[in-house]
Amino acid sequence: MTKEIIEPTKPLGNRNSMTKLATTDRLFFEQAGLDQSRTEALVKDSLNGADDGELFLEYAQSESFAYDNGRLKSASFDTSQGFGLRAVADEATGYAHASELSDAALKRAAETVKAVHAGYSGSQGEGPIGTNQSLYSDENPLGSAAFEDKVKLLEEMDAYARAKDPRVKQVMASLAGSWQAVQIIRADGHRVADVRPLVRLNVSLVVGDGDRQETGSHGSGGRVGYQSFLDPENWQASVDEALRQALVNLDSVAAPAGEMDVVLGPGWPGVLLHEAVGHGLEGDFNRKKTSAFAGLLGERVAAPGVTVVDDGTMSDRRGSLTIDDEGSPTQYTTLIEDGILKGYMQDRLNARLMGVAPTGNGRRQSHAHQPIPRMTNTYMLGGDKDPEEILKSVKKGLYAVNFGGGQVDITSGKFVFSCTEAYMVENGKIGAPVKGATLIGNGPDVMTRVSMIGNDMKLDPGIGTCGKDGQGVPVGVGQPTMRIDGLTVGGTQI
Secondary structure, three states: OOOOOOOOOOOOOOOOHHHHHHHHHHHHHHHOOOOHHHHHHHHHHHOOOOOEEEEEEEEEEEEEEEEEOOEEEEEEEEEEEEEEEEEEEOOEEEEEEEOOOOHHHHHHHHHHHHHHHOOOOOOOOOOOOOOOOOOOOOOOHHHOOOHHHHHHHHHHHHHHHHHHOOOEEEEEEEEEEEEEEEEEEOOOOOEEEEEEEEEEEEEEEEEEEOOEEEEEEEEEEEOOOOHHHHOHHHHHHHHHHHHHHHHHHHOOEEOOOEEEEEEEOOOOOHHHHHHHHHHHHEHHHHHOOOOOOOOOOOOEOOOOOOOEEEEOOOOOOOOOOOEOOOOOEOOEEEEEEOOEEOOOEOOHHHHHHHOOOOOOOEEOOOOOOOOEEOOOEEEEOOOOEOHHHHHHOOOEEEEEEEEEEEEEOOOOOEEEEEEEEEEEEEOOEEEEEEEOOEEEEEHHHHHHOEEEEEOOOEEOOOOEEEEEOOEEEEEEEEEOOEEEEEEEEEOOOO
8 A cells, every 4th residue: 555755753953873763753653643652562472582673664666767769668666674583592482473463473472482492491692782873864765755756867867878879779777765663672771773775776778880789787776865866967977887897898899718817897887796705704614614614713715915804884875774773883893914814794693692792784675574794885996006907917817897696606706707897918018898707716715815915995876775684774885996916707709
């Protein structure tokens, strides 16, 4: 059922934790009809004897627009709400969820999760520390621009792309926004809340010359409103970049195969780091010893100079969170420092079982999902080399600037990534663009082959979505230009 777009309670003040609680109290206890005191008592009773757990309340609104081939192809709006109740006893978890916010539904869920700790006598762990940090606005982006303005934006992107170059055959543009309000209630009555905006703009082009057609795409996003995306200077830059990529691919030649030195560009190529290394540094895989990095704390796992962090505290970034989905404040966590493994990303369950502190990485897709350790904004810090110096050092190799899809095996660390924009490098000079190049390797091994790190660290434009255990969450990636020696490249050259 469609509902009106809800604006936060005014005034917002400094948008601190008390304001977020007031906003979510209005949604869950005034409008949805839950009784706060009865809800808190039920949570306390259902978690009595468990080691951990919480009630996760969620209200979300989302919309999306897709423009394809000169017309509005789809426009959708959705409102959802619900709760997830979790009880944890040692390693076991009882979880019940529903899209109905009522005392009756909560009581049914409570009876279900009690089963996991029946006959078990645990001790409730200390709750998350409080925070007053505010990393993004509480404003609901869905109401920050008129429907007509959003459609007009996509129409203008289509017209602009076609006017830029007669070889443009197809334009696909999309705009999506969401607003998620959550409140987390623990057995001791401690409550925390967050209100999260999220917007993303994407454009994909098909260009053709004779019988040949190629594509290019670009996107941007963050925990902001629509205003910056409606600015012609910004959306035109996205179209220009997508067109540039498509035209580069139109001139590409078949990629050679073999072992060669590879230079990765800054920014979005950090998705390789995310997949090949980041997942292997999540707490659950290491507690279960199924990660290639398990048991290696304090040991060298990467070349000197390689420092990798996960930082959920960056303002307005797509992967940032004021608090994670267990109520823990996000933080800046050093994972690898100068090549030495320093720590893992932890949710509360795995942190408790491993005897370490949570790092604010307990995340879930929605109230229908349990929290698990996930990345936020994961990136490599910059080094001291000029990017030009790095490219000039390569006698014969590949310069990979953009990536598409990839696969990784967490246990072995083996990965395969496809390049959507790459160039041959010969005698230190960038040569012809190549098509069909794939990078094949082992994450931990590749990190030891990093020989030069640029001083141009860059974050991605805000487009990442990470999948794990059937859950998708928004994330950020980033890295500087870096050289990797002796990486296997799969190609299409005959």
